[in-house]
Amino acid sequence: MSHTIRIALAALVLSAGAALAQPQPGSPSGQNPTTRAVNEEQLLREMGRLDGRVTIPDTKSGTLEQPQGREWRAFREGWLPWIGGIAVLGMLLALGLFYFSKGRMRLDQSEESGIKILRFNAFERFTHWLTASTFIVLALTGLNYIFGKRILMPLIGPEAFSTLAQWGKYAHNYLAWPFMLGILFMMLVWLKDNIPGRIDWIWLKAGGGFLGDAHPSAGRFNAGQKLIFWIVMIGGIAMSATGIILMFPISAVDVNGIQINQAIHAVIGVLFIAAILGHIYIGSLGMEGAYDAMGSGEVDLAWARRHHDLWVEEQQAKTASGPQLGRSRPVPAE
Numbered sequence: 001m002s003h004t005i006r007i008a009l010a011a012l013v014l015s016a017g018a019a020l021a022q023p024q025p026g027s028p029s030g031q032n033p034t035t036r037a038v039n040e041e042q043l044l045r046e047m048g049r050l051d052g053r054v055t056i057p058d059t060k061s062g063t064l065e066q067p068q069g070r071e072w073r074a075f076r077e078g079w080l081p082w083i084g085g086i087a088v089l090g091m092l093l094a095l096g097l098f099y100f101s102k103g104r105m106r107l108d109q110s111e112e113s114g115i116k117i118l119r120f121n122a123f124e125r126f127t128h129w130l131t132a133s134t135f136i137v138l139a140l141t142g143l144n145y146i147f148g149k150r151i152l153m154p155l156i157g158p159e160a161f162s163t164l165a166q167w168g169k170y171a172h173n174y175l176a177w178p179f180m181l182g183i184l185f186m187m188l189v190w191l192k193d194n195i196p197g198r199i200d201w202i203w204l205k206a207g208g209g210f211l212g213d214a215h216p217s218a219g220r221f222n223a224g225q226k227l228i229f230w231i232v233m234i235g236g237i238a239m240s241a242t243g244i245i246l247m248f249p250i251s252a253v254d255v256n257g258i259q260i261n262q263a264i265h266a267v268i269g270v271l272f273i274a275a276i277l278g279h280i281y282i283g284s285l286g287m288e289g290a291y292d293a294m295g296s297g298e299v300d301l302a303w304a305r306r307h308h309d310l311w312v313e314e315q316q317a318k319t320a321s322g323p324q325l326g327r328s329r330p331v332p333a334e
């Protein structure tokens, strides 16, 4: 223990002891806390926590006992792994069941037009993959905070786990910044296309083409995608705000505030991960042709017409030199 820390601790103990030894005129109980009649438990009950006086600049270190810490620990060690496990495993199970019962949404080879249309430009794709790649590392390292010592440590041993957890923590702290930048860029490039409208309600009522045979109309983003967009925006902003507070502990809120903040960060985090698992499924395995939109940026015109017919019409109206549909062919039901 360093010399400075030892002096600081000595000062804390001495001045807290002195504070308790003196009569406390402002004490909520109106009693002298040094009398035998008043025990620590009674003081805690009445004051919520035990604070002493410290002579070092960091006055918050005067908190001697903070019972909310026990509630927080019970949440972190008890409830949180359950909430996280149910959210993440529940979503994986639901997606597995959906895949095995419904299969992939396909577009027949015969339906492909062979004409490509640009769906996302280079900056949009950069923004997407910046956010996605950093999110995946944040998600894995975040889950390691909750489940690492329970699942990984018994498998790889404490030494390897501590090295991994240390690097995971660096990754979590530093990659949070490019992730936040990604959220900001996404807001700039996609917000205008994600304003909810009447068409989204119709799309939702038709089950988005997933449940029945109908294939509802949609603009650049359908209601399901808009939902993902808003989950990413609201979740991203909430994770950023609570994450920054956790990165600079005790600077904006006290110890109790940090605990509440950690609980919010963790619960939103696991729900966010579960929602994004659903998105990753649809963007890759769940729907044929979807990945191209974020891979090369181009999709087949027939795919675009089937899933985003109003957007295609809009694009065609914008540019006469863009890909033209010609006479519109009826799209067979799935």
Ligand code: HEM
Binding pocket: 119, 128, 131, 132, 133, 135, 136, 186, 190, 221, 224, 225, 226, 228, 229, 232, 276, 279, 280, 283, 284, 290, 291, 292, 293, 294
């Ligand atoms: C490996 C992981 C991922 C894959 C394969 C993937 C795939 C895709 C695809 C194909 C699209 C375009 C859909 C279309 O044509 O309309 C898309 C859009 C989008 N992605 Fe991802 N994505 C992944 C991870 C993420 C992550 C981690 C986030 C955010 C945290 C994210 C946020 C978005 C948003 C906001 C959109 C626009 C709205 C939407 O289409 O739902 N993606 N993604």
